[in-house]
Amino acid sequence: MSELIYAYDPVIELKRLLNRIEHDKIFVITDSNVRRLFFKDGGSDIGNFLDSITDKIITFTAGEINKNINTVCDIWGSLSCGGATRKSLVINFGGGVTTDMGSFAASTFKRGVGYINIPTTLLSIVDASVGGKTGIDFSGLKNEIGTFAFPKVTMVCTQFLKTLPTRQVLSGMGEVVKMSMLRSRDCYMSIIKDFEPTDDIIRKCIEWKLEITAADPRESGLRKLLNFGHTAGHAFESILTDRGKDSISHGACVAHGIMVALILSHMLLKMPSSLIYEYKTAILSNYSAVNLTCKDRDLIMEKIAHDKKNSGNEMKLVLLRDIAQPVFDVSVSRVDLESALDIYLMNDF
Amino acid sequence: MSELIYAYDPVIELKRLLNRIEHDKIFVITDSNVRRLFFKDGGSDIGNFLDSITDKIITFTAGEINKNINTVCDIWGSLSCGGATRKSLVINFGGGVTTDMGSFAASTFKRGVGYINIPTTLLSIVDASVGGKTGIDFSGLKNEIGTFAFPKVTMVCTQFLKTLPTRQVLSGMGEVVKMSMLRSRDCYMSIIKDFEPTDDIIRKCIEWKLEITAADPRESGLRKLLNFGHTAGHAFESILTDRGKDSISHGACVAHGIMVALILSHMLLKMPSSLIYEYKTAILSNYSAVNLTCKDRDLIMEKIAHDKKNSGNEMKLVLLRDIAQPVFDVSVSRVDLESALDIYLMNDF
Numbered sequence: 001m002s003e004l005i006y007a008y009d010p011v012i013e014l015k016r017l018l019n020r021i022e023h024d025k026i027f028v029i030t031d032s033n034v035r036r037l038f039f040k041d042g043g044s045d046i047g048n049f050l051d052s053i054t055d056k057i058i059t060f061t062a063g064e065i066n067k068n069i070n071t072v073c074d075i076w077g078s079l080s081c082g083g084a085t086r087k088s089l090v091i092n093f094g095g096g097v098t099t100d101m102g103s104f105a106a107s108t109f110k111r112g113v114g115y116i117n118i119p120t121t122l123l124s125i126v127d128a129s130v131g132g133k134t135g136i137d138f139s140g141l142k143n144e145i146g147t148f149a150f151p152k153v154t155m156v157c158t159q160f161l162k163t164l165p166t167r168q169v170l171s172g173m174g175e176v177v178k179m180s181m182l183r184s185r186d187c188y189m190s191i192i193k194d195f196e197p198t199d200d201i202i203r204k205c206i207e208w209k210l211e212i213t214a215a216d217p218r219e220s221g222l223r224k225l226l227n228f229g230h231t232a233g234h235a236f237e238s239i240l241t242d243r244g245k246d247s248i249s250h251g252a253c254v255a256h257g258i259m260v261a262l263i264l265s266h267m268l269l270k271m272p273s274s275l276i277y278e279y280k281t282a283i284l285s286n287y288s289a290v291n292l293t294c295k296d297r298d299l300i301m302e303k304i305a306h307d308k309k310n311s312g313n314e315m316k317l318v319l320l321r322d323i324a325q326p327v328f329d330v331s332v333s334r335v336d337l338e339s340a341l342d343i344y345l346m347n348d349f
Numbered sequence: 350m351s352e353l354i355y356a357y358d359p360v361i362e363l364k365r366l367l368n369r370i371e372h373d374k375i376f377v378i379t380d381s382n383v384r385r386l387f388f389k390d391g392g393s394d395i396g397n398f399l400d401s402i403t404d405k406i407i408t409f410t411a412g413e414i415n416k417n418i419n420t421v422c423d424i425w426g427s428l429s430c431g432g433a434t435r436k437s438l439v440i441n442f443g444g445g446v447t448t449d450m451g452s453f454a455a456s457t458f459k460r461g462v463g464y465i466n467i468p469t470t471l472l473s474i475v476d477a478s479v480g481g482k483t484g485i486d487f488s489g490l491k492n493e494i495g496t497f498a499f500p501k502v503t504m505v506c507t508q509f510l511k512t513l514p515t516r517q518v519l520s521g522m523g524e525v526v527k528m529s530m531l532r533s534r535d536c537y538m539s540i541i542k543d544f545e546p547t548d549d550i551i552r553k554c555i556e557w558k559l560e561i562t563a564a565d566p567r568e569s570g571l572r573k574l575l576n577f578g579h580t581a582g583h584a585f586e587s588i589l590t591d592r593g594k595d596s597i598s599h600g601a602c603v604a605h606g607i608m609v610a611l612i613l614s615h616m617l618l619k620m621p622s623s624l625i626y627e628y629k630t631a632i633l634s635n636y637s638a639v640n641l642t643c644k645d646r647d648l649i650m651e652k653i654a655h656d657k658k659n660s661g662n663e664m665k666l667v668l669l670r671d672i673a674q675p676v677f678d679v680s681v682s683r684v685d686l687e688s689a690l691d692i693y694l695m696n697d698f
Contacts, residue, residue, distance in 0.1 A: 146460045
C-alpha cells in the first residue's frame with residue numbers, strides 16, 4: 001500500500017527516496033505559510049533542498065477555507081502547465097490541508113500520479129498524511145469530495161514540530177487524544193498527566209492508524225472507529241468555517257466533539273461519568289471554547305445529517321464503554337443526540 | 350470488480366438489479382439530449398421507469414464541451430442538495446460523456462458512491478462504460494482528470510442503438526474497428542465486408558475490453574493496447590473541441606488516428622502497406638474529413654506531448670505488425686511521428 005519513514009534528517013532521507021523512486025519531474029505542493037517559514041530568506045535545509053530538486057513549487061493560500069475545488073483546479077493547472085506526466089512525482093509538504101488536498105489533486109491528475117507526503121504539523125503527522133484518504137471541502141461540508149488513495153511514502157519528521165505554534169500542537173493533540181482513548185489506557189493516562197506529544201506517543205498513534213486502515217481501507221467496518229469525536233466535531237468545524245472563524249482548529253473541534261461522544265457514551269453505554277469529568281479537567285481545559293450556543297443546535301443537527309458516514313435518518317456513532325473499549329455503529333436516535341448536544345451546549349466548555 | 354448484464358428488456362433487468370443492490374436513494378445522471386429523447390412527452394419505457402424510481406434526475410447540457418469540472422461541481426451540488434449518502438446509488442444513463450463524467454462525479458463524491466452505467470450509444474457500450482476509467486477534460490486535454498473506479502454494474506441494451514443517429518453509430522464503430530484490428534482478423538474482415546455493429550461483434554468487443562482491463566486495470570502494460578489510434582486521435586479531438594467543432598465525434602477521430610498509427614506501423618514494423626489501402630477504402634471512407642492541414646502539425650505534436658501516456662520526450666505508441674498482431678510501447682522518435690503526420694495530413698482522408 002504505502003511506506004512510512006521516520007526521518008531524523010529529512011534531506012538525507014529524501015535524497016535516498018528520490019534515488020529509488022522512479023520519476024521524471026518533481027512538483028512540490030505547499031501553502032503560503034509553509035512557503036514563508038521553510039523556503040524564504042535563507043529558509044531551512046529541507047526548504048532549500050526541495051527548492052533545488054523541484055521543477056515547480058505550487059503554492060496556495062493557507063487556510064481550510066481554501067481547501068476547495070477552485071484551489072484544486074489551480075493545482076491541476078500548474079501540474080499541466082509544468083508538463084507533469086504520469087511518471088512525475090508530487091511532494092505534499094505541509095499540514096493537513098496540504099496533504100489532504102495535494103493528495104486529492106495528485107490522485108485525480110491523469111487518473112493518478114505518485115505522491116509523497118511530508119507532514120509538517122502534528123495533526124497531519126498523526127492523522128492526515130497516513131491512511132489513504134484524500135479530500136476537499138465542498139458546499140460547506142468537510143471532505144465531501146475525495147478519493148481513497150495512498151501516497152508512495154509518508155515521511156515523518158518530528159523535528160518540524162519544535163517550532164510549531166501552540167494552536168497547531170493543540171490541534172494535533174485532539175487526534176492524539178482520540179487515538180489513545182480508542183486504544184490504550186496507559187497512553188491516555190500519560191497524556192492526562194502530561195499533555196505533551198512525545199515521539200513515543202506519536203509513533204504509537206501512527207502505528208494504530210496504519211493498523212486500522214490496513215485492515216479496513218474503505219471504511220466498511222473497523223475504520224469507522226477513527227470517527228470517534230468527529231460526528232459533532234466535523235459539524236462544529238463546518239459551522240465555524242462557514243462563519244469565517246478559522247481560529248478554531250480541526251483538532252480543537254474534535255476535542256469538543258469527543259465531549260459530546262462521551263456524554264452519549266454515558267447515556268447509552270453506561271460509560272462511567274467520572275471519565276467525562278476527567279476528560280473535561282485534564283484535556284478539554286487546554287482548548288478554548290467553540291462559542292456555539294443552544295441556538296446553534298438545529299444547525300449542528302443539520303450538518304450531522306449531511307455527514308457522509310450517515311445514511312438517511314439513522315445516526316451511527318462511535319462511542320466508548322470505557323477507555324480503550326470503543327464500539328462503532330452504535331445507533332443513536334435523533335432525540336438522544338439532541339439531548340447530548342443540549343447538555344454539551346449548556347455547559348461552558 | 351464489476352458486473353456486466355446484457356438486457357433484452359432494460360426495465361425488467363433494472364428492477365431485478367435494484368432489488369438486490371442495497372441503496373437508500375437513487376440519482377440519475379443524464380444529458381439534455383437523452384433527457385429529451387427518453388423522458389419527455391410520453392418518453393420511453395426505460396425513461397418512465399427511471400423517472401418513477403429516482404429521487405432526482407440530474408441533467409447537464411449535452412456535448413463533450415461540457416465534460417468539465419464546472420459540470421462536475423453542478424453534479425456534486427445536486428447530489429449534496431438531494432441528500433445523497435454513501436449508500437445512495439447513481440445511475441449514469443447516456444453516452445460516453447455521461448458515463449465518463451457521471452462515474453468521475455460518483456467515484457469522488459463522499460470518496461465514492463456506488464454507480465450503475467447504462468450506456469445508450471454504441472461508443473459508450475463498447476468503450477466508455479466498461480473498463481473502470483472515469484474522466485473529464487481539463488485545460489484543453491481529453492480525460493486529463495479522472496480516477497480508476499468500477500461501476501457496480503454495466504447494463505448493456507443494444508435496442509437503444511436502433512434509433513441512434515448515423516454520426517453516433519460511426520463514432521462507436523471507430524472503437525469497434527480498433528478492437529477488431531487488435532484482436533481478430535475474422536472480425537475485422539467481416540467489418541470490412543459489412544460496416545455494421547452486429548450484436549455478436551458488440552459482445553466480442555466488450556469481452557475483449559473486459560479481458561484486457563481485468564488483466565491490467567491500471568494501464569501498466571497490456572491495457573496500453575487500447576490506446577491504438579488514440580495518440581493522434583485524441584490530439585485531433587482536443588484541437589477540434591478547442592475550435593468549437595463538436596461535429597467530429599470521438600470515434601471518428603480514433604478512425605483517423607488509426608490511419609496515422611498504420612502509417613507508422615508500416616514505417617517502423619513493416620506492416621504490409623496493403624492494409625493501409627484496405628483501411629482507407631473500406632473503413633475511413635465512411636468518415637468525413639477532420640479538416641486539419643499541414644499547418645496544424647506542430648499543434649498536433651504539442652497535444653501529443655501532453656498525452657498522459659507519454660512521459661518526457663519519449664513517445665510510446667501502439668502499432669501493428671499485422672491485423673491482430675499489436676505491439677505496445679513502441680518508441681517513436683519525434684521525427685518519425687512528424688513524418689507520419691505529414692503523410693497523413695498531405696492526403697485527403
